[in-house]
Amino acid sequence: EAGVAQSPRYKIIEKRQSVAFWCNPISGHATLYWYQQILGQGPKLLIQFQNNGVVDDSQLPKDRFSAERLKGVDSTLKIQPAKLEDSAVYLCASSLEGVRGYEQYFGPGTRLTVT
Amino acid sequence: AQSVTQLGSHVSVSEGALVLLRCNYSSSVPPYLFWYVQYPNQGLQLLLKYTSAATLVKGINGFEAEFKKSETSFHLTKPSAHMSDAAEYFCAVSVQGNTPLVFGKGTRLSVIA
Secondary structure, three states, X not given: OOOOEEEOOEEEEOOOOOEEEEEEOOOOOOEEEEEEEOOOOOOXXXXXXXXXXXXXXXXXXOOOEEEEOHHHOOEEEEEOOOOHHHOEEEEEEEEOOOXXXXXXXXXXXXXXXXX | OOEEEEEOOEEEEEOOOOEEEEEEEEOOOOEEEEEEEEOOOOOEEEEEEEOOOOOEEEOHHHOEEEEEOXXXXXXXXXXXXXXXXXXXXXXXXXXXXXXXXXXXXXXXXXXXX
């Protein structure tokens, strides 16, 4: 079974530029999450999708961050314009809907450096 | 709301020694608890999980954790450390259902030969 795929793995941009990350979850996983992991901290939820609908985006900085999940499969996370404090690893995770004691499967992450 | 506190941002043990990584949680409802491991430049890998069944949970690579409701703890242990155990370890909590994980700040484990 293929795991969660993310691209690119690394990205370096200047502040005020825009950037997009892509995630392909495990086949059949209805729930998809984007987490932000700042150096030295644990991951923090940005947004949760159930199929192609948003379940929780309360911690997403909506003035600069946006995310979508077309057709309930792949997802993209965009930052426009980027700030220095957006430097972090962006992790995508997926899980099965309704599975008791569900597990989240994480991709390798995209490391963003904003200069 | 849920929260997790991991005591000790860095733990160092000798190869063959006991590994003990501490995690305390806060939750207003019965929690699900998880331990994840993260190797450099990689994503998170699930070590083990507690989902209201047995309080002593065994995971991969010889790790185990015990859920203690009275102490609100879920400490991770391994009897004998290997060099390959050196990594970042995260404790996380969620509530029943398909809900996001709330992570602690992580503990970096170093293993000394």
